[in-house]
Amino acid sequence: MQLSAIDFAYYQISLDPIRGKIPKDEEEEIIKGSINCGIAEADKLKEKYGDLTVAEIAKELGIEIEYHKEQSALDFVYFGLFESPNKIFIYDNNIEKAVLLLKELRIKNFNVEFKDIVLAHELFHFIDEHDSSLYTNTRTINLWSLGKFYTHKSKLICTGEIAAMSFAKRLLNLDFDPNILDYIFLAAFDLEKAAQLYQRIMNCKHIMKGDFNHE
Secondary structure (H helix, E strand, O other): OOOOHHHHHHHHHHHOOOHHHOOHHHHHHHHHHHHHHHHHHHHHHHHHHOOOOHHHHHHHOOOEEEEEOOOEEOOEEOOEEEEOOOEEEEEHHHHHHHHHHHHHOOOOOOOOOHHHHHHHHHHHHHHHHHOOOOHHHHOEEEEEEEOOOEEEEEEOOHHHHHHHHHHHHHHOOOOOOOOHHHHHHHHHHOHHHHHHHHHHHHHHHOOOOOOOOOO
């Protein structure tokens, strides 16, 4: 599956509620800014907390972590969820199904607990919630205007999702792109939908422009 973080980032942009308002010539900057935001926040925690685990860091930040067997809503399966102001839910059974799938396929390339990646992803959403100065909160898109008098702007959803995965990769020192978990988790429940996800991501890939140097 030859997909990069940039491919997944373009896919996240395609999912944004206001994707139709995002100028094409701003997409690269949005992706790069979001990825760098995640890296910067991870580096801050690594410098402050050293070798603490992601769960220990969350505890230091006053986050309550609740582990539940599983949770789903309509057509969406949850693996982790941040609830403001300081609670993160981790759904063990849902994650374990993905782990079992990899065992069945004899794939042993992942030397990290998937629940730690999920926790790190949600940890970024906690940080994002409590720091209005982050790029993910300050990057806006113009929706409409009243001449020179007023311009209505909106934040993006995709910036936080892109940054959260970049954050998880940096914080956990992963040697693979954690975005692949979106595909693995979905495949554990529905192979057909996972194939559809892969195709949607590939369909977004053709709009890539150049390379990023963000590490």
